[in-house]
Amino acid sequence: MLAATEKALEAEMNRLKLAVKTLQGEDKSEEIYIGSYLLARLEELGVTSMFGVPGDFNLGFLDLVEDHPTIDWVGNCNELNASYAADGYARVKQGSVGVLLTTFGVGELSAMNGMAGAFSEMVPMVHIAGVPSLRQQATKPMLHHTLGDGRFDAYIKAAEQFTYSQAILTNTVSAGAEIDRVLSDCVIKGRPVYITLPTDLAYAKISSDRLKIPLPRHPSPNNADVESFVIDEIVKQIAEADGDVVVIADACAIRHDAIDELKDLLYKTGYPVYCAPMGKSAIDETYERYGGIYVGSISRPEIKEKVESAKLILSIGSLKSDFNSGNFTYSIPTTRTIELHSHWTNIKYAEFPNIGMKQLLPKLTARLEGGKAKALQLEVPRFDAHVPQETDDIISQAWFWPRMSKFFEPKDVVIAETGTSSFGILDVPLPKDSVFLSQILWGSIGWTVGSTLGAALAAKDCNLNRTILFVGDGSLQLTVQELSTMLRKGLKPIIFVLNNSGYTIERFLHGKERKYNDIVNWKWTGLLEVLGDLDGTLSKSYTVNNKSELTELLENPKFAAAEVLQLVEVMMPKHDAPRALQVQAELSGKTNQYAL
Incomplete structure (x- = not known):
């Protein structure tokens, strides 16, 4: 494997070669659709899954995606979930990128929260927006999905706030260079980027000559x-x-x-x-x-x-x-x-x-x-999880997390939702070669559900083990539809739903007894049938009410083998929270003190 400096020099050479190609003009002898050029570059980056929702401004490009030999169109229930899935995919599949495809306006705005989260947490994602033709952008008719006032660039301006760079494709001369520029930015800067693909450019032809030069994927060399x-x-x-x-x-x-x-x-x-x-x-x-x-x-x-x-x-x-x-x-x-x-x-x-x-x-x-x-003379405290000996059979947060640590296996992908899960799991170790995902900076509740979809697909590509999600009942209600996509794609995550009757992290921050932190309780064990497992062969659901039931389930080899998608409803006290969350909430409460 080349050393980091050698890789940087190689990337610099490729940057120069591509710049020369741009100045020279391109050989038209071997032409390719712009849409196919984009897919070839994504394939080069190791992309095997594309997330999103079809819409009339991206359907033509979607034909190219569906016919591609190595990139699979996943398809999602909504664009927000799709952006979360692309995020999770990119986090697990190091060196690649997550790819999101939406339609103009309504689709891309729905995905914007996910893109902002990726920007905040430095996740390499590519947002491709299918947009109206160049002629329509110039004449500005009152198209559906527009604001009705001729501002066809409003969504571009929104995307500029949450992406590192943008390629607004307007012609065949610069399309290849623009695609290369933003994809390199995405990988090198570790931030999302944005590409508009007009309907009349997706099938316009350009030279494929640039594809012979690899994309620069490393920053410029340090000054020696x-x-x-x-x-x-x-x-x-x-x-x-x-x-x-x-x-x-x-x-x-x-x-x-x-x-x-x-x-x-x-x-x-x-x-x-x-x-x-x-x-x-x-x-x-x-x-x-x-x-x-x-x-x-x-x-x-x-x-x-x-x-x-x-x-x-x-x-x-x-x-x-x-x-x-x-x-x-x-x-x-x-x-x-x-x-x-x-x-x-x-x-x-x-x-x-x-x-x-x-x-x-x-x-x-x-x-x-x-x-x-x-x-080596410096002592390091051993990082272990000790399961407390509690006298009751209630599943407390203090008991649950160290007990769960005994269930984890090497190469597991463990995903923790913002709130009790992301704080509870901090104090327990993960096995060798595990991958941990949590959105601690952006903190959009519900992010983990879509992210689990993308992470599970990436885990298959990377030969990792099980995908395990910990999510609260309140968070899951925001993005629950994506469980149906997991079933459709044959994925088999284990999903622990922590049922503590609402938004526990919010209760500890403010309004412990307020109704706004309550939610309607769902029949969680009936959910997967509704969402696509009509004959009960693709999944299993469980409710565990106490320590004994949870322990019995965790020690069941068939459950641990994760042969189907499994959902476990874990009944927990309403006003219990992990130690770290309680301390953080106390600190945050002082910082965010409301004046009365």
């Missing part, structure tokens, strides 16, 4: 002189700390493809490592030098003490949002912190733009591995 200075300075700071260094890994190490480089650093230096909540599963949680989740004042006491007493913190890919930092309660001064990011590096108060971690980390590792013996 500045990078060398930065590495010297980091090594100096570590020496002054006498090797008392703790690493905190976070989401951007995952999003910007620096996991292999990070792991190499850790294994060769022996530094203790902890993760922020958004970085959970970035590090093998069975690794003996892994200490657990650091989330400021919410952290377990032994984790908080080890992290905050270190002389130097090496922060890799940090995203210090409120829920990712214990409501901004990191007790680590800037004078003891070095931050490595995707496109810049901070050493204490000094910032070095355009010095990215992927290329810097291997060179830093080579300079530091000689100090491993000293690093």
